[in-house]
Structures are given as C-alpha cells and as structure tokens.
Amino acid sequence: MIVPLLLSILMILAASAAVWMAKPVHAGLSLALTLSIAAVIYLVLGADFIGLVQLMVYVGAVAVLIVFSLLITRRRDEEEERSLRPKALVMGFGCVLPLLAVLAYAVTGGIDIKPDRWEPALPLQELGKALFTDYAPAVLAIGVLLTAVMIGAALFARETRKETK
Amino acid sequence: MTNPLTILVAASSVLFALGLLAVLTRRNAILILVGVELMLNAANINFIAFWWWNKSDPSHLGPMFVLFAIAIAAAEAAVGLAIILMVFRHTRSTDLNRLNSLRG
Numbered sequence: 001m002i003v004p005l006l007l008s009i010l011m012i013l014a015a016s017a018a019v020w021m022a023k024p025v026h027a028g029l030s031l032a033l034t035l036s037i038a039a040v041i042y043l044v045l046g047a048d049f050i051g052l053v054q055l056m057v058y059v060g061a062v063a064v065l066i067v068f069s070l071l072i073t074r075r076r077d078e079e080e081e082r083s084l085r086p087k088a089l090v091m092g093f094g095c096v097l098p099l100l101a102v103l104a105y106a107v108t109g110g111i112d113i114k115p116d117r118w119e120p121a122l123p124l125q126e127l128g129k130a131l132f133t134d135y136a137p138a139v140l141a142i143g144v145l146l147t148a149v150m151i152g153a154a155l156f157a158r159e160t161r162k163e164t165k
Numbered sequence: 166m167t168n169p170l171t172i173l174v175a176a177s178s179v180l181f182a183l184g185l186l187a188v189l190t191r192r193n194a195i196l197i198l199v200g201v202e203l204m205l206n207a208a209n210i211n212f213i214a215f216w217w218w219n220k221s222d223p224s225h226l227g228p229m230f231v232l233f234a235i236a237i238a239a240a241e242a243a244v245g246l247a248i249i250l251m252v253f254r255h256t257r258s259t260d261l262n263r264l265n266s267l268r269g
Contacts, residue, residue: 004169008176019187031199045217062242069246073259092189096182103178149240153247
C-alpha cells in the first residue's frame with residue numbers, strides 16, 4: 001500500500017517540475033521522468049506488458065522526440081519563458097482549480113472501495129489472442145493510422161524543404 | 166483514503182490538472198504538447214488502476230485501451246511535432262503569442 005503512495009508522490013513531483021521548469025529542455029526531461037514513473041506504477045500493479053510498452057514507446061520515442069525538438073527550436077531569448085505572466089496564471093488556475101475540486105469530490109465521495117487484492121500479472125497469452133481475434137479490426141485501424149501519420153510527417157518535412165530552396 | 170485505488174485515482178486527477186495548467190499557461194508550443202502528454206497519461210493510469218481493482222473481468226479491457234491509447238498518443242506526438250517544426254521554419258519561433266496572422 002505504501003508503494004503506490006510513494007510512486008504517486010514522486011510522479012506528481014516530476015510532473016510539477018515538467019509544468020514549472022523555466023528552461024524548456026529541463027521541462028522535457030522532467031516529462032521523461034514522469035512517464036518512467038508511470039511505467040513503474042504499471043509494473044507494480046501487475047500490467048507488465050503495458051509498463052514495458054510505456055517505457056519503450058513513451059519514454060524511448062515520444063519523450064526523446066520532444067527533447068530533440070526542444071533542442072532544435074532552442075533560441076537565445078529563451079529566458080522569456082521564465083517570466084510567467086500573472087494574467088495567464090490567474091486564468092490557468094481559475095480553470096484548473098474548479099476541475100480539481102470536481103475530481104476530488106468524485107474521488108473521495110463517489111467510489112465504493114473494495115478490499116485490496118494483489119493478484120498475478122496480466123496474462124500475455126490471452127492479451128495476444130484477444131489482439132488478433134476480438135480486437136483485429138482495431139489493430140488494422142491503428143496500422144492504417146500509423147502509416148498515414150508516417151506519410152504525413154514525411155510530407156510536412158519535404159514540403160518545407162522545397163519552400164526554403 | 167489509504168486504499169491504493171483512491172491514491173492512484175487522486176494522483177491521476179492531480180496529473181491531469183497539472184497537464185491542463187501547462188496547456189493553459191505555457192507559451193512554447195512544444196511545452197503545451199508536454200501538457201497534453203501528461204493529461205493522456207493521467208487517463209492511462211486510471212484505466213490500469215481500475216483494471217487492477219476489478220480483476221474478475223476476463224476481457225482485460227483496461228490494458229487494451231491503454232495499448233491503443235499509447236499507439237495513438239505516439240502518432241499524435243509525431244504529427245504535432247512535425248507541424249510545430251514546420252511553423253518554426255516559417256517564423257523562427259515556437260512562441261504561440263507570435264503566431265497571430267493566418268497568412269504566415
């Protein structure tokens with residue numbers, strides 16, 4: 001019971017670093033840390049496969065992609081980000097605090113909590129079978145989507161190169 | 166409040182709120198994308214936590230959702246960053262306050 005609590009606290013600390021860090025690259029690295037801690041939470045809860053997928057796809061691909069983009073787009077006048085505008089903060093907290101209040105009400109009042117059950121992990125065989133039987137259309141759709149995304153991203157990159165010539 | 170499910174759901178609500186705060190207050194487009202990723206992860210943690218809470222469900226719907234959500238999030242990040250980099254080549258900036266004309 002203490003492990004999820006500790007991991008949650010660590011994850012929230014890392015996420016607040018990602019939100020508050022002044023330098024963009026530091027924020028990107030904090031995002032990678034947050035995602036890794038989420039992967040550890042999945043592993044602790046018994047969803048081994050999901051935790052490893054999270055580590056490979058999110059931390060290995062998405063977070064690294066974001067950090068590299070931040071490095072590419074880095075500029076000298078970076079410290080502008082450091083002066084957080086009070087207006088944006090007022091508006092941001094004005095939107096976020098009511099949302100947090102509603103979520104806190106739902107979490108503390110709305111759930112009928114059963115006793116703890118620490119059961120064995122996600123059966124990988126069943127998951128694989130389900131992916132290629134019940135979820136086959138969804139897998140095909142994801143394949144089409146990823147192909148479209150790959151072509152689209154390549155197209156974006158090529159077109160801009162032509163324009164700059 | 167000491168049940169792990171409550172702790173995880175509360176943590177994911179805070180994570181979602183932090184992501185929304187990043188989206189609303191950041192100016193750098195890539196850091197707004199970071200906020201979106203945080204919100205997506207909050208939803209994924211909810212899926213896994215409730216799947217873990219109710220193991221009697223044999224279809225493992227929660228992990229399935231997370232698997233597909235991760236794939237779609239990767240696609241979203243790729244397209245989002247491609248668009249942001251294209252805008253950066255145009256305007257030499259990722260500051261959204263400077264993107265105030267539609268004709269580039």
